[in-house]
Amino acid sequence: MRNMEENTNSELKFEKEILAPYTYLLQIKGKKVRVKIADAFNHWLKLSDEKLREIVDTVDMVHIASLLFDDIQDSTKLRRGIPAAHRVYGIPLTLNTSMHVLFLVMKRLVELHPEAADIYATEFLDALRGQGADLYWRENFRCPTVQEYNKMAQQKTGRMFTLGLRLCQLFSDYKADLCPLALQLGLYFQIRDDYCNLKQQEALEEWPSEDDKQAVTEDSYCEDLTEGKFSLSIIHAMGTPEGEEVLNILRQRTEDIELKKYCVALLEKSGSLAYVRSVLEDLNRTTRAEVARLGGNPQMEAVLDEMESWKD
Template identity: 35%
Template structure:
């Protein structure tokens, strides 16, 4: 049989579905006759028989492979051996907390005076909380304090904290905020370990006050709205006083005095919170140590209303009042003050007697604190030298 070349030629298939031998042409579509040879009928039959036999064998192998695959897919134990499937079905190890804790550990490593921690040890002379509970309470306050430092720097746009870059400038704002939230949640878990519904209620109440106080502070700054002195002190009672109040209230809830009667520390703690915040604002404007740690008059960059600035805006001349307000407006636009602007603000504060006024206010609060300590010592019959030492460290 001789095959003629045709570009549209389709060779017939046999019963097994394979092309007949007349399909066998080279890559150039040349037939056997093109190469000078021809296939006899006997040769064609032999080749056809061979192809049919091979096709049957291939079908048997194919069917056998399909049976094996069906059996494999139906075998659930075999599927579990696949690593990609085992990830979805088995219990996985817990994620490390290293990443989320890193920003908080960074801020905790910064040098600080640890005023609240020292206050806890001093006040425990009166409240006599057992060592385990006291350690737990101190840890709670530390977690919250570190979280508040991270969030304060983000919200205030601070670039440095205690001589180092602010946490969000090292780890980024998203990680910093997430880490702060994690610390707050850890603090809640630590409160639960105290095993008292009263402690959980105390935590909730004081955290509520802290957020409210911070909200007012941020509102005044963002809107360049001057608060009154009374509004400022109320904000301090909420924002700064909250952690002091939480500390003492948690300690009072876990006191082991016999009988369990604790001295009234409420007014003392309020005064301590006010003294601490007003002093911190004053030192930010005047202290070389604060300049080294946070930069020169960092609070002016942030647009915070300190007691000194409020006093100046309420008591300076109309001309200087106008200058102060315009500088504050420019700070809001530029998101900071230049060195010359800061020096001008300080000159106006000094001329208005606002820095001296702040020192006088601190000394008055300090005298009231001393009076409260005297009264509590008289009621309890216990002298508190550690607290007096701490107060001496904070005097201006």
């Protein structure tokens, strides 16, 4: 009996060690808007606080596990002010940890509800398709159409919202289809995130000290340009006189801050950033209209108010 207890304790300790990249990321304050969106949907679903938190925490595990391999795919140096997990723990262990957590989620969902694992497989697979399309365009330097980009954003980001929503609806009497709203929020969220990456509003607001602000500026200023990412503003710029210059800069995957600042100036000059701002305003307006059609939701309206901070 003593040997069995010692083996069990040893396994638990070892599991803690091999999950270190995951627990390392837990120290980061994530985007609270994701939790607020879940709470807003619960205005309609009316789950108990305990059940809602259980599902939100589970989906958050998926999100954090995804960040682990996202940062490897993007050669990310910093994740919200601290070194990316793979730079601390190495790529092999970080990849393994990501897969480990994703299967821990599967195990948890099998125990949660008979239909939960199938929902997880369906929604997360579509999210991976979106991520794959984004990577394919970047790695093959192929500029997508606006329609292709929108589809990718709804898959990559929107499906993480529909995953939590569909899991919640397993325990709710409210059965109206809220997935179109969730996918619209995902599209809005992704376009907004890409826009803010270029304008650096959110990144600079995260840090209280001037030293921290300088670190963010040097190591993560306009990361999407360094990654060679085809965001909506880049796609729009391809149809303008500034498009060739923008494309040449994007091809370099530069870390030169001055060159990236020049690229942002080109995107402003071309009207591409103004175009994205108009898209964001339209998405906010149409999303509010959908919320109203569903009977209104003060919490969701508050989320949409907060997401308009890109205007500041």
